[in-house]
Ligand code: SAM
């Protein structure tokens with residue numbers, strides 16, 4: 592048996608196995624990895640693809656992550672916060688399109704006006720939708736008390752990426768201050784889980800200073816955290832950020848895409864029952880990038896429902912697609928494109944993570 596088949600047959604992977612799988616370049620070997628991940632997904636989750644409607648609530652951010660286009664220090668960005676009534680209209684629109692689940696994402700703020708606003712929005716979305724839409728939050732590091740309040744207000748899921756599990760890499764892509772502390776980030780993720788949320792994390796792939804060994808460690812770390820969902824995608828540079836200086840030290844964009852797909856596949860193999868997002872960053876690199884993700888192990892996609900007038904102010908990275916409105920027509924196209932790769936949007940399900948349902952049964 593050749594090297595890759597040998598590894599794919601193992602019940603558990605060592606770090607060396609994962610490095611081998613992530614480093615595969617030969618197309619046939621890569622196809623074997625992708626195929627195996629797809630089989631594992633079919634066996635554990637079926638053909639289902641879960642939709643989350645993404646609402647980019649606000650680009651106001653107190654932080655200055657060195658990679659992010661909407662970092663507080665980027666003075667070229669027009670700052671916005673979508674008024675509450677517009678957010679509620681988008682939630683209703685999501686339901687009209689038959690979405691069962693939405694995500695609130697925004698820059699990070701933790702002042703009391705913001706914290707209260709999110710609590711109120713959670714309650715309002717729950718009031719106006721029937722059946723109640725499942726709600727994911729992705730609004731950064733907060734106190735345990737805030738997480739608990741938002742969970743009690745009705746939000747079910749929370750996504751907080753650790754960005755990189757390697758403290759050295761983390762420190763190189765963030766300013767060196769208390770607001771950007773690796774230890775606080777990890778502690779916050781612990782608190783998210785303790786508060787009761789279906790918990791998600793993730794990392795960026797193809798960062799400067801990051802090696803394939805680091806990525807293997809990231810996967811092992813994510814597995815150890817026993818999270819319920821993961822959103823990880825390629826790092827894409829943004830010209831108005833400090834990390835752009837490292838642009839000549841990155842993998843070529845096509846290689847970053849393939850590396851991201853291999854990461855998704857290996858993650859599916861080591862965490863068969865979690866939800867894995869096929870991210871917008873994949874779509875930025877290749878047309879149908881999200882479908883690629885679904886073919887190699889991911890099972891969630893997040894169509895962007897943010898009203899068009901705000902989208903050009905939420906450019907995390909260069910070339911982020913922002914001009915297409917999600918309409919009944921575009922949803923029909925998405926449905927058939929997903930069907931053409933042998934999968935189906937699960938219109939009748941909330942799409943809770945099986946990993947979460949199983950761990951909750953045990954508690
Ligand atoms: N502010 C919250 C936070 O940082 O957790 C949530 C919103 S933030 C925009 C969501 C994610 O965008 C980050 O966790 C980061 O991984 C990703 N992101 C930011 N800049 C990026 C870039 N240049 N390339 C790829 N992903 C990026």
Ligand code: SF4
Nearest residue numbers: 652654656659662698
């Ligand atoms: Fe702000 Fe999140 Fe961007 Fe960091 S990644 S600058 S916290 S929006």
